[in-house]
Structures are given as structure tokens and as C-alpha cells.
Amino acid sequence: MSYLVGKDLCGGYGGPDILKGCDIEVGKGEVVVIVGPNGAGKSTAMKAFLGMLQMTGGSITLGGEDIMSLSPQQRIRAGIGFVPQTHNVFTGMSVEENLEMGAFIRDDDISGTLEEIYQLFPILKEKRLQAAGELSGGQRQQVAVGRAMMTKPSVLMLDEPTAGVSPIVMDELFDRILEVRAKNVAVLMVEQNARQALQIADKGYVLVMGENRFTGTGAELLADDDVRKSFLGG
Amino acid sequence: MPEFIDILNALVLMTNYVILPALTYGSQLALGALGVTLVFGILRFSNFAHGDTMAFGAMVTILITWWFQSLGLSFGPLPTALLALPFGIAVTAVFLLFTDRFVYKHYRGIGAKPITFVMVSVGVMFIMNGLVRFVIGPADQRFADGARFIFKAREFKEYTGLAEGLALRSSQVITIVLAIILVAALFWFLQKTKTGKAMRAFSDNENLALLSGIDPDKIVRITWILAAILATVAGVLYGLDKSFKPFVYFQLLLPIFAAAIVGGLGKPIGAIAGGFIIAFSEVAITYVYKKFLIYLLPENLEPESLMQLLATEYKFAVSFVILVLVLLVRPTGIFKGNVV
Ligand SMILES: Nc1ncnc2c1ncn2[C@@H]1O[C@H](COP(=O)(O)OP(=O)(O)O)[C@@H](O)[C@H]1O
Ligand SMILES: [Mg+2]
Numbered sequence: 001m002s003y004l005v006g007k008d009l010c011g012g013y014g015g016p017d018i019l020k021g022c023d024i025e026v027g028k029g030e031v032v033v034i035v036g037p038n039g040a041g042k043s044t045a046m047k048a049f050l051g052m053l054q055m056t057g058g059s060i061t062l063g064g065e066d067i068m069s070l071s072p073q074q075r076i077r078a079g080i081g082f083v084p085q086t087h088n089v090f091t092g093m094s095v096e097e098n099l100e101m102g103a104f105i106r107d108d109d110i111s112g113t114l115e116e117i118y119q120l121f122p123i124l125k126e127k128r129l130q131a132a133g134e135l136s137g138g139q140r141q142q143v144a145v146g147r148a149m150m151t152k153p154s155v156l157m158l159d160e161p162t163a164g165v166s167p168i169v170m171d172e173l174f175d176r177i178l179e180v181r182a183k184n185v186a187v188l189m190v191e192q193n194a195r196q197a198l199q200i201a202d203k204g205y206v207l208v209m210g211e212n213r214f215t216g217t218g219a220e221l222l223a224d225d226d227v228r229k230s231f232l233g234g
Numbered sequence: 235m236p237e238f239i240d241i242l243n244a245l246v247l248m249t250n251y252v253i254l255p256a257l258t259y260g261s262q263l264a265l266g267a268l269g270v271t272l273v274f275g276i277l278r279f280s281n282f283a284h285g286d287t288m289a290f291g292a293m294v295t296i297l298i299t300w301w302f303q304s305l306g307l308s309f310g311p312l313p314t315a316l317l318a319l320p321f322g323i324a325v326t327a328v329f330l331l332f333t334d335r336f337v338y339k340h341y342r343g344i345g346a347k348p349i350t351f352v353m354v355s356v357g358v359m360f361i362m363n364g365l366v367r368f369v370i371g372p373a374d375q376r377f378a379d380g381a382r383f384i385f386k387a388r389e390f391k392e393y394t395g396l397a398e399g400l401a402l403r404s405s406q407v408i409t410i411v412l413a414i415i416l417v418a419a420l421f422w423f424l425q426k427t428k429t430g431k432a433m434r435a436f437s438d439n440e441n442l443a444l445l446s447g448i449d450p451d452k453i454v455r456i457t458w459i460l461a462a463i464l465a466t467v468a469g470v471l472y473g474l475d476k477s478f479k480p481f482v483y484f485q486l487l488l489p490i491f492a493a494a495i496v497g498g499l500g501k502p503i504g505a506i507a508g509g510f511i512i513a514f515s516e517v518a519i520t521y522v523y524k525k526f527l528i529y530l531l532p533e534n535l536e537p538e539s540l541m542q543l544l545a546t547e548y549k550f551a552v553s554f555v556i557l558v559l560v561l562l563v564r565p566t567g568i569f570k571g572n573v574v
Pocket of ligand 1: 013018036037038039040041042043044045
């Protein structure tokens with residue numbers, strides 16, 4: 001049984017349903033990647049897990065517990081960390097303050113977690129007093145991931161973490177995400193760079209029009225002719 | 235070359251009529267602009283009621299001061315108003331929280347646009363304006379007591395033997411000292427405490443702040459309390475330094491907004507810089523330089539006219555011109571704040 005399970009998810013933004021009954025699951029120590037065309041509902045699916053969507057059906061469980069009735073803040077307390085696609089750092093605040101704000105809901109000592117994040121992203125330690133807005137795109141994404149990790153989440157959701165960064169930076173970010181996975185975190189990630197993302201994925205979903213089109217291990221999807229032709233550019 | 239003693243006299247003249255008054259006025263504007271900029275940074279609208287909030291806070295403090303004076307309470311050489319100040323702040327804070335609960339909260343709930351909020355704040359401004367005039371009247375009120383001077387111009391002249399006198403009024407020292415303490419405390423709060431950082435985070439990126447579990451209602455409440463502290467202190471200091479007249483506080487809105495925008499709306503450090511820029515410009519442009527130049531220039535070059543760039547009656551034009559120039563040339567202000 002996976003740790004975070006969304007079954008038959010239906011919902012939208014008040015109008016017609018954007019998600020039309022899709023299933024998405026991710027287990028601890030797994031990287032699960034959602035790919036699909038623009039407007040397929042990938043970001044919307046993440047909002048469903050976060051509780052920021054008007055749901056019309058389906059169920060979401062976290063570690064076996066139903067979390068459908070929880071507010072976004074309560075879900076974060078329950079262990080979901082989220083890195084939005086854009087505007088995902090406090091640009092006017094220092095790197096360290098960004099991380100502190102990530103830990104806002106914690107009342108215990110955060111210095112250990114801070115040290116862990118700095119070990120994961122050494123560049124952040126070097127730039128800890130610099131404003132996040134002054135960093136390069138790749139470094140900013142590290143701040144964004146680090147901020148979300150400060151609550152010690154059991155599930156980390158990332159919306160297109162490698163959008164707009166160079167291939168080298170992308171590889172490095174994926175390496176870091178694998179290190180996060182190694183901490184027994186469930187990683188759920190939406191990716192435009194589908195081919196590279198599926199290479200590190202334990203499982204992948206191809207989402208089209210709010211429905212599951214293909215599901216399989218990363219390798220299976222990469223080997224599938226239909227998936228390759230339609231979604232990976234041949 | 236002017237003689238050394240003439241240069242000294244010119245400097246004393248400048249200090250007495252430009253530097254000290256502008257430092258005092260600048261501190262008052264800076265405190266006012268800080269309130270405007272904080273509300274803008276968190277609630278994202280220009281609060282036109284801030285000038286009248288200063289009047290309201292000053293009025294409550296004055297009423298309590300009079301009551302204290304009637305009880306025979308005094309603060310020694312310091313004005314009794316400083317004793318009343320904490321109570322004035324408390325009442326003003328309650329008033330602002332009340333306004334937020336019954337006015338602004340509704341508009342946040344329906345996701346109103348910033349311009350709607352501005353118009354709502356104009357409504358609040360008229361209400362507060364009326365309330366203040368109703369309670370204390372439109373006339374000038376004096377409430378300063380305690381020692382008026384640290385030293386007088388005559389004492390300075392006798393002591394130094396210079397022809398020019400320099401007076402140091404207690405209200406000037408109190409204004410500058412209190413402003414420094416308040417600004418230091420505010421920056422410590424914003425930079426070092428968890429709640430202060432959460433306020434900056436909320437101002438920086440509201441959605442991400444919510445995602446981080448920051449409670450927006452608490453941030454809004456603290457913002458109003460800070461606005462009450464800053465407005466009341468600024469209002470009382472201005473009243474101690476000049477006098478209290480409701481209409482004057484309404485007029486202060488222009489230089490205060492000019493200060494906040496010149497510094498960069500939403501940037502506390504900008505509000506302080508802006509306050510002093512506006513104050514020094516206003517005082518320096520309306521100052522009569524005749525005597526000053528007589529000290530420094532050779533006799534054949536001495537000016538006949540007053541050497542005044544702008545009559546004092548037009549001092550508000552200075553803020554207005556600076557405001558327009560900044561909006562044209564650098565709308566984000568010195569410290570890259572928000573564009574209005
Ligand atoms: N805040 C919103 N309000 C209304 N419709 C939205 C909103 N966000 C996205 N949509 C719509 O939902 C659909 C799916 O969008 P999204 O989940 O962002 O797609 P993607 O797979 O590219 O992340 C699109 O048709 C989009 O127009
Ligand atoms: Mg998206």
C-alpha cells in the first residue's frame with residue numbers, strides 16, 4: 001500500500017471538472033513522476049492533494065488516514081511538503097530566513113534540520129545570508145526544495161522543479177531529489193522534462209485531460225512506443 | 235574668504251533653522267511613512283486614513299494627558315503626554331482592530347481590488363476625521379508641559395560668544411530620541427523575531443507564506459497594532475513639537491505618502507530615508523538664505539532679496555513635486571519598493 005493515495009480524483013475550480021477520476025499513488029522511498037501535455041491537469045492534481053481544489057469526488061489518504069477534510073495548512077502539518085512551480089521562494093529574504101519560514105509551523109529546535117538541508121545543498125550554506133532573489137535559477141530551486149523540506153515532510157510534492165534551468169543544473173537537481181528519496185521520503189513530481197524525469201522515476205503517470213492515460217515504472221514508460229511517440233517526442 | 239567666525243555663525247544659523255527642524259520633522263514623517271509602508275506591504279493598499287489615525291491617536295493621548303494633569307500627575311521635566319502615550323496607543327490599536335474587523339475584513343473576504351481598499355480607507359478617513367473634530371474640536375490644542383528648552387538661544391550666545399543663537403527645544407530631542415528607539419525596536423522585531431520574519435514573508439509572497447503555515451489573520455492584527463503605535467507616536471510628537479490641529483494632520487498625508495513612495499512603498503528602510511528627504515527638501519527650499527549668505531559672501535556680493543526659493547505657504551508643493559518626479563523617473567522609489 002502506498003503512503004499517499006489519491007483514488008478516482010474528481011474536481012476543478014468551480015466550473016467543469018478538470019480532474020476526471022484519476023488515480024495517483026506514491027510510496028515512501030519512491031520517486032513518482034507525472035508527465036503529460038500542457039493543461040492536462042498535472043498541477044491541478046497536486047492542488048487536489050494539498051486541499052486547494054474543489055473536489056467533486058474521490059478520496060485521498062495519507063498513511064492510511066483520510067485527509068479529505070483537512071485544510072492545506074493541516075495537510076502540511078500532517079506531513080505534506082510542497083514546492084510550487086513559480087514564486088516558490090521569498091525573494092527579499094535571506095536563504096536562511098527562507099528555510100526558517102519553511103519551518104514556521106514547528107515549535108521545536110530546527111537547527112538539526114537546517115544542518116541537514118545545508119548538507120543536502122552545500123551551496124545554500126555558502127549563500128545563507130544572501131537574498132534568495134539574488135540567486136541563480138538552479139540555486140533558487142534548491143532554496144525552494146529546502147524550504148519545503150524544513151517541516152521534515154513524509155511526502156514531498158514538486159511542480160516542475162527543473163522548469164527553466166540548464167541541463168546540467170537539472171541533472172544536479174535530480175541527484176538531490178534522489179538523495180531526498182533516500183531519506184525515505186515519498187517524492188511526487190510533475191515534470192516537463194519527461195524523458196530525464198522518467199529515467200529517475202520508480203513509477204510514472206501519463207496524465208491527459210484529467211485522466212490516467214498510461215501508468216508504469218519509469219523504464220516501462222520510456223520503452224513504450226505509444227508513450228514515446230505521443231509524449232516524449234519520438 | 236569669509237572669516238572663521240562668520241563661517242561658525244553661518245553654521246549655527248543653518249543648524250538652528252534648517253538642520254534641527256528638518257531632523258525633527260523628518261523623524262515625524264519617517265514614523266508616519268513607516269506606518270503607511272507597513273500597511274501597504276501587508277494589506278497591499280495605500281491607507282489614506284493614516285493621517286487621521288495620527289490625529290486620533292494624538293487626540294486620545296491629549297485627553298488622557300489633560301486628565302493626568304488635572305490629577306496633578308507629572309513626568310518631571312518631560313511632557314506628561316509621554317506618560318499618556320501608552321494609553322493613547324492602546325486605545326488607537328483597539329480602534330484600528332475594530333475598524334479592520336468591521337470594515338476591511340469584509341473586503342478581504344470578497345477579494346476586493348486594491349483600489350477598492352483605497353476608497354474604503356478614504357471612507358474610514360472621513361469617519362475618523364469627523365470623530366476627532368466632534369470630540370476635541372477643530373481648533374488648535376496645546377498640551378505640552380515640562381521643560382520647553384534644553385538650552386535657549388540666548389544661553390547659547392552667552393556661552394559661545396557667537397552672534398547667532400542656537401536653541402535646542404526638548405520636543406526636538408524627545409522626537410529624535412523616541413524615533414530612534416522606535417525604529418530600532420521595529421527593525422529588531424522585523425529582522426529577528428519569528429513573528430516579524432513571518433510578516434516580511436507574508437509581505438514578500440503571500441501564497442508561499444500561507445503554504446508555510448503562517449496565519450494571515452494574526453499577521454493582519456499585528457500590522458494594525460504596529461500602525462497604531464507608529465501613528466500615535468508620530469501624531470503626539472508632531473503635536474508636542476508644533477501644536478495639535480486636526481486639519482494639519484490631514485494635510486500631513488501628502489508629505490507622508492511622498493516619503494513612503496520616494497523610499498519605495500513597502501520598504502521600511504525606504505520610509506525612513508524618504509521621511510528625511512522630504513523634510514530636508516521642504517525646510518531647505520522654504521528657508522530664507524539672506525542672512526546665511528551675508529555671513530559667507532564678500533560684502534559686494536551680499537544679496538538684496540530674501541533668497542528664498544519658495545514661500546512657506548507653498549511647502550506642500552515640495553512634497554508634491556518630489557512625488558511626481560519620483561513617479562516619473564523611478565516609480566519603485568529609492569529602495570525598489572512596489573509601484574502604486
Ligand atoms: N486557478 C485556476 N482557475 C481556473 N482554471 C484553472 C486554474 N488553474 C488551472 N486551470 C485550468 O485547469 C486545466 C489544467 O491546468 P493545470 O493543472 O495547470 O495543467 P498542467 O498539466 O499544465 O499543470 C487547464 O485547462 C487550466 O486552464
Ligand atoms: Mg502545471
